[in-house]
Amino acid sequence: MAAPPRHATMLSISNGDKPAQTQAQSQQGTLPQSPGLRVPSNRKTIYDRHLNRSRNAESSRASFAFLFGEMVTYAQRRVTGIQDLEKRLNEQGYPLGLRLLDLLFYRSTSTSSSALSSSSTSSSPPNRPLRIITLLHLIHGPLWRLLFGRAADALEHSVSPDTPNEYMITDNDPLVNTYISVPREMSMLNCAAFVAGIIEGVCDGCGFETKVSAHNQPTDLWPSRTVFLVRFGDAVMEREKVLERSGVK
């Protein structure tokens, strides 16, 4: 079969070193059903790479800080105000949330030491979250660990009877804000709106229509403490009631 050869033993990650065009001609022979497909010079496509290889790898904090700073600068161009800027950061995070969700589940099904161990008791593949609480635990624990290497600091339900659809996830010291200094005149801005976008992506991916926003709630001990306010849509709350009545967990 004309499947591209697996180079499982090759550990080279220098995919981008040589332009792929130089290999294009020789690739025509090995992949006859795919004319014009550009394959990296070491012939490793993304499908040949293992998804768990970078599982315990951490990216450099300095490069993250630099990239995130650039993202904020990029989002800041031609914005009309702080709300607009936060919206743009949110939109940058959203597609990331959708991706992380699949990756998170893939990694927890394919390894014995489950990354979702806190939310699922069995070693069999974890279940998709059907209820709000399961979903929030997934975000609070496994998702936060995947992103920041630790769980979030608090998960609360709104005490007000008027807003039963509001939940709060607290991070005492969000990584994204560590190297961001907000000017005094923009004190309302919280760049963790990016993380709020990720949360929104995860919730939407699971079928929970949500609006998530990031708010500054500094304390003496934690000056950059951020609260992510998760507001579920009416349809979600209705379904939640139906599922509760039918005993779905």
Added chain:
Amino acid sequence: MALSLRNPTLINRDQHKMSYYFTILSPTDTPLFNIAFGTSKGGGDGIARFRFPETAQYMNQFIIHSSLDILEEAQWTNGSMYLKHIDTYPPAAAYITAFLTPSGARFLLLHQPPHLPSSTGSSGLGASSLLGSAGSTTRASSSSIAANPTSPQTEEAVRQFMNEVYENYVKTAMNPFYKQGMEIKSPVFRTRVTAAGKKWL
């Protein structure tokens, strides 16, 4: 039953050849990928032979999409990703098996056992009842996954197939140039799905 005793090789060879139609739908029901293939196990040649070849191309899509209502009900009562056999369309003897990714993409596999020599002339209800009895004979005569679309062996084989496709789907989704809801055009992905079909079905 007497038939299978008289000529067991013929029955077995025919029963092995299941036809499959696999499709990936986005959470908003956009088709992202589809492929038709046949059984490769037990001497199968991997080529799909649907019962009604002239209409199969659109009927398969129609049958698969009509199972979405049932899928969306099952989605909120069963939290697993692999939802097993969810729907049957008797007129075409089509069985639908579903797998749901956490981000809402649906993998749907339609499997259709081949024509039985005796059921060629009959239609609709008659064909499905004949199929039922034929299914029970072959269950006894062979443990092939193609013999019975709802047997535990088949469900397990399809689970393996789905998991392998899921792995490749995640790799597609992690591609920074891929946005959720885009058609999957990668020939490498197609090769991978074909290989998974060969390996498990």
